Amino acid sequence: MSELIDAVLAGAPGERLAGLPLPDRYRAAYIRKQDVGMFGDDETDPDVRRSIHVGEVAMPELAPDEALVAVMASAVNFNTVWSATFKPVPTFAFLERIGRQGPRAARHDLPEQVIGSDASGVVVRVGSAVEHWGPGDRVVVSPTYASGQVTSGSGDGMVADDILAWGYETNFGGMADFAVVKANQLLPKPEHLTWEESAANMLCGMTVYRMLVSPNGARMKQGDVVLIWGAAGGLGGYAVQMVKNGGGIPVAMVGSEERAELMRDLGCEAVINRQEFMNSPGGLKSPKVLRRMGETIRRLVGEDPHIVFEHTGQETFGASVYLARRGGSVVTCGSSSGYQHDYDNRYLWMKVKRIVGSHGANMAEAHEANRLLRLGMIVPTLSVTYPLTEAGEATRAVQLGKHVGKVGIRCLAPSDGLGVEDHALRARVGEQRIGLFRKY
Template structure:
């Protein structure tokens, strides 16, 4: 009898998958509780090298809860939350797990001396819990990271508002960076059939988050003609934001950090691309007011108006500029703070000009399915720029930590090579390899992002 891993890799049917024994342990990229204090007193943040805390090795296979699914992970992708986890910032990830474990016997499984990290995955369902109705072994799926408490009444309106909502693989265990992953059935979304495993794995977190921030009623609710300032436009979140703004009929203003990234955004279709260095915006921001005024003047010169919306996830280095530069009645929508989460700004620019700040986080089930529909229709394309093996996950995460990447960085878990998993070759041809491979081809032409050693 073939092993479960071999069966998955050879495309076994559901009966064959069920005939294979689930292994007692599996390979995974994980953090260890013993490393919690490793970076204590280390500054700056870039010196907290995540390759020191991310370990690759065997971990025990957890028991499956009634509402959960065991996924054989074919590919996964790196997000900045794994950088936070691996630096044990702003608090240790093991504090999340300890708190989560207090709920019941099933959540108690998560509080271990290790944590399997990662919040983006694509793979094959190999087992389902006794309460799972809509998914079966053999289904090809991608995972939506929000871990929602569906028994909380507010989940019927918006799962992201439940008190029990957590980020899978960040605030929970058994995440994406392994040969297997344990997820709730409510996290699953059908894999777009025209994408390879690694292309499908890189979208869900960033695309869903960008969709909620910009399109959903829970976010900025952009409309045709809206000017949207997008920080980090060439990154994971920003590159999907550019595409969503275009599809909604808006005007995308992308801010990037290099000429190479500016060229990529031109090719993606960004209406106006601004190199942040051209307006003097460094990593620590500028309290003098000259930066946001220069940025606002540049946007007005090119487009004749101030932005309706600022798409924020950089945080400390850009937040004051975002609040100041959007027009009267404009909106700043934020989902993160990669440069620091203590923000300072002059509140007069907010209240006297009737602006709004909207907090956003992940995507609920409906938003995830709607965003995935756009991907399945070919209206949005993956922004995968480079692919590593699972054993190289520490190096891949380091590249994200240093912002030495464009778009998304992927990992091959059980997939043995790039390009596997494509089921709809006709749609793929219709969309075009040049669009689907835009970020990878650009990275290859520029020598590819390389992590600092």
């Protein structure tokens, strides 16, 4: 521990934090370039506990538009699994690409990569060009990493030529005691949430906001039926809440009766256990099974889905294209079960459906998603936390799909339950609702 870390944990004011020296090294979860290739192409179980290391790394210099955050908590996302398995491509290729952009960018091209794309914490330093943030500010981090200076992103930052995913396509991510971020990634921490609850939301929450609510996504409107695959997962849990808040009708697709109960507790009335269909002869490749699935949805809510919320990919995409109503949309942000999608294109073109690709969120969308969290209108989907020393175990749980909601990582926070400032709002939202996913 350093004097600076002690001061952060003691709640010291910003002036005090700014005057304390930075440590030369800090603790982090990282992967190593020398380990690329450790999992062979034919390896059926690339165990991420073998590739994720926890130890000290060098403290980088801060650029003028950056901030250094003392990380109280972080969270695991599926991109952490991709990083640690070095697939579909080793992320060191991204770091090499950044390193060619100039002297400051070259800091990222290192033999190790600090991973993690979510964080909550306290600002301890800001670069010379940062005006709106300072030491002592309590923040959460958007993983959208961009300069904000590229004109191709003027209308929508996610189409900018320099857009990257922080902690996946960059170095110095959130699964550490300190993290380096662009100042435009910073957002105010929800005051009624703990450090670990705050850290669990941004990547998934803002991704879902863009997919469903933003004009850049599926443009959900009141009364829309939205079929949500993996509804009990990190993305799915936020999708159910945003559909309900927006006046839509969520249909939760889950993998067990326990997860179905979680969805009902979250307020979703229409819940389907997908195992009933996937275990049938032919599974989701069978037209007969898909017709039965469509009949089940209509029996529950009376209509076919206006929107199908996709992130599982290969396993479910053909079913999604089939199940969307005439003129409906499939919105996708990932492919956790595989990237090569097979679907019958007749259902797409003859019934004038749309496939909408969505990735992350721009600054405005991230702001709006965080605003919903700060108002208590969206609650965290955090189900369990691990200490930073067990980052490999936490990521393994996500890799195997053993979790519900989000898996958190305590970095500097010595225990769960710390960091709440607005106790009145927390009481209004309710401990039972805020901690719902922990029940499961």
